[in-house]
Amino acid sequence: MPIAHELEQTTEQATDQPAEEPAIAVEHVSFRYDQVSLDRPWTVEDVSFCIGFGEILGIVGPNGSGKSSLLKLMAGLLRPASGAVYVEGRAVSILTPIEVARILAVVPQEQPSLFPFSVAETVSMGRFPHRKMGWWNVGMGAETEADLVAIHQALVETDMVALADRLVSDLSGGERQRVLIARALAQEPRILLLDEPTAFLDLSHQIDMCSLVRRLAGERHLTVVLVTHDLNVASLLCDRVVMMREGTVRAIGTPAEIIRHDILHDVYGCDVMIDRHPQTGKPRVTLPIQAPQDEHRIRAGT
């Protein structure tokens, strides 16, 4: 049974900010990869929701639920088969890649670096949408003063100044993730999309990453959308959470509304324990010790 908190949420928002249009509006978006045959279910099916300015929205769900595809659809990296994504009121599909990149930055999952770029060089790539193109780059093609200041600012905010001249391939996973965030900040975007920012990080780096995202959202007035499989990260970090399953949105709401026993059971098909985070009072998910096989079957039957 799909649980629709979406309706009350949108009406609530409408009363809060009647004049302002959302930072991102996803309207009836369906998508399927080209190589997937037509009789298979959609990767993303008829998804609609809005994200307000300055909001931190988490997209969570099981593996293969379409969360990363949804993020790429929002960034214009994939084209929806039907429906549309609007960024600051304009359809992503009619904007050029440069126009999108000036509004919206994507932090992809960290990937191995084959070419010896330094940290500062990688961050300076974020200035691309603000650069001049073409023949101007022969012989010249230098960063302008504004570029250098933006790069420096991004390095400072992600605490990477000391590592600026190191090669990205020599850094640890957590540091590489911060380089990608710095590159996104150098774009000077108004919206930041993060794909699994804490996926391969150990505990202390997860904490750093969460506080970094929170701080950036506050200081730069960024709208943040992040995909994560970690419900606790979503609970602590996000203002609202979108719960996806099999390409559809099962629930939207604040962490307290979404991270509930019945919803998680419906989406993930397993029982989890939920209590309160001792500091924030937000919901906290704990995996129970694996129940013996027969007990599990009995509980599933009831």
Added chain:
Amino acid sequence: MSGMPEGQAASVSSVTVQSQKARTSGFPREVTEFDWIAAGAVVTVRRRRLVLAGMVVAATTVIIVCTAFGSAHLGGGEVLRAWWRLVTIGRLDEAGGPVGVILFQVRLPRVLMGFLVGCTLAAVGATLQALLRNPLADPYVLGISSGAALGITLATLLAGSSLLVQAPVAPVWGFAGGLIALVVIYQMAQSHGRLPVHGLLLAGVVLNAVLTAFMMFITSIMDPVRSAGLIAWLMGSVTVREWGGLLGIAAYVAIGTAWLWSHAPVLNLLTQGEETARSLGIDVEQAKKRLYVVTALLVGAVVSVSGMIGFVGMVVPHMVRMALGADHRLLLPAAALVGGMFLVISDTVARTILAPSEIPVGVVTALVGGPIFLYFLLTQKSRMV
């Protein structure tokens, strides 16, 4: 660490932030005083100019010195005097004497042709490496040169005239063959999302074998006189008959290489993956198509004049990248200049080592480049798969 407390990394708008900080802390007054710029974390315009100016001087020296070597023995003093006459009088035919004829009518065109071919192969290699995200990509290893050579071989077979007669047309056939080979290689590279480095090279080996088999078939059915010329051309040489042909190919190559250089920021982003490049504002499909066409044009032109010269396009950009970093705004012109010097020196070795007879320059570059290629392949295995 920068001289500024990290906690002050507060607000958004850049220039105002800078002026605030200039007052409150030890923030540099000029942006060029950022510690990480001083530490060489990015390639500044100044550094790029210095490096390239140094390389231009080195390349000029190499060209002059290499004209002094050859089957006819000329003294160093004679060569320098002839060059001095050329510079002061300013016209080639005035720099008279038998020394002048040997230097400027026989050797210099060939040395310059070698330089152009080397420049182009290295620039194309650097471009392919970024485009395929494979630091070991090379037009020769991937079979693109073979494609171009097959195109030209076919043209020779069908047109029935000698290679030199159709000089203006040959690059077009080379372009067509090279482009087809490039598209095939690229489709292979894309077939499973992204082919690992070794997989792509393997695909290139197979493509190379198939195309070479076709060429061997064509040469086997030709009459022996023509096929001998074809085989000599295929082995790779930079012989040039007259200045006119050299100038034509020079214009071709200079425009193509400069165009690639103008796309250096695009190449930088493409090394980071297509999705990242797209999210940073590049129309990836369009950029790739243009880069492929220009790459194939250049390979076609180079193969039509010099046959199959291998490994310059892989070894040179790879080594320059290790020395100067991966930023294509510096890497591409620097690799082109180093590639030119490398081929000029290789060709000088090919001309002189068994003088008065010559060995094909492709043999020299393969003997030097092949082992280096193997070394890269074996040592960097763990990092690149």
